[in-house]
Amino acid sequence: MSSEKSFAAGSPAPGPVPKDQVRLYSMRFCPFAQRTRLVLHAKGIKFETINIHLKQKPDWFLEKNPEGLVPLIETPAGEVVNESVITSEFLDEMYPEKKLLPATPFGKAQQKMMLEHFSKITPHLFKISSARRKGDDVSGLEAELKEKFTNLNEHLVKRKTKFFGGDTITFIDYMMWPFFERLGMFEVQHCLDHTPELKKWTERMLEDPAVKAIMHSTEDHKTFYNNFLDGKPDFDYGL
Numbered sequence: 001m002s003s004e005k006s007f008a009a010g011s012p013a014p015g016p017v018p019k020d021q022v023r024l025y026s027m028r029f030c031p032f033a034q035r036t037r038l039v040l041h042a043k044g045i046k047f048e049t050i051n052i053h054l055k056q057k058p059d060w061f062l063e064k065n066p067e068g069l070v071p072l073i074e075t076p077a078g079e080v081v082n083e084s085v086i087t088s089e090f091l092d093e094m095y096p097e098k099k100l101l102p103a104t105p106f107g108k109a110q111q112k113m114m115l116e117h118f119s120k121i122t123p124h125l126f127k128i129s130s131a132r133r134k135g136d137d138v139s140g141l142e143a144e145l146k147e148k149f150t151n152l153n154e155h156l157v158k159r160k161t162k163f164f165g166g167d168t169i170t171f172i173d174y175m176m177w178p179f180f181e182r183l184g185m186f187e188v189q190h191c192l193d194h195t196p197e198l199k200k201w202t203e204r205m206l207e208d209p210a211v212k213a214i215m216h217s218t219e220d221h222k223t224f225y226n227n228f229l230d231g232k233p234d235f236d237y238g239l
């Protein structure tokens with residue numbers, strides 16, 4: 001697709017997925033879709049993107065995914081897969097040339113356990129920003145976040161590795177990254193001050209070509225997010 005502009009209700013349905021690629025239904029500022037996009041970029045998979053206007057979803061999108069969520073992957077064979085982690089694992093298996101998940105059952109299980117723990121951190125970030133917006137005292141919530149970051153930091157210290165799955169980037173790093181890219185947007189960047197290894201991990205991630213290729217600045221994230229919270233998201237912001 002030549003344009004990144006979002007498709008809204010009433011827009012014509014895209015044709016079949018071209019034979020040699022996959023199609024991603026996405027939204028440019030969605031942290032979950034960013035996971036799938038990171039995997040697509042990191043593995044060098046040929047894909048096209050259809051961004052969806054999530055406040056006015058086209059019927060043809062809802063037919064593919066009645067839950068109405070992005071990310072969604074569609075293959076030329078008509079297979080449709082949703083949920084960020086599931087789409088990412090699906091792509092990793094479908095294109096086995098550069099595997100992001102470890103080969104061993106235990107290695108895979110370790111990453112999935114870590115992801116399960118991490119899935120409890122993401123709602124906490126949204127909780128902090130919504131409490132702050134209401135003018136509530138967020139010091140208790142921030143203390144909890146620091147504790148969660150300390151656990152992640154400990155993980156890196158114990159393993160003595162640069163990334164969460166070893167000395168090179170793997171699946172788990174990409175699944176966690178979109179939320180770290182948004183620490184400034186959530187105004188919790190200072191919560192990394194006492195977790196030096198985790199902070200170093202964020203710096204290393206910023207050097208990764210896939211991360212660099214699709215990242216937004218904190219300023220852009222903030223603008224999008226504030227408009228979103230005000231009920232006026234601009235899915236085409238910056239285009």
Ligand SMILES: N[C@@H](CCC(=O)N[C@@H](CS)C(=O)NCC(=O)O)C(=O)O
Binds near residue numbers: 029069085
């Ligand atoms: N658990 C889902 C969450 C995906 C999600 O929440 N996507 C949001 C955009 S960031 C969405 O599609 N929202 C549309 C809606 O809520 O109607 C995943 O990991 O893929």
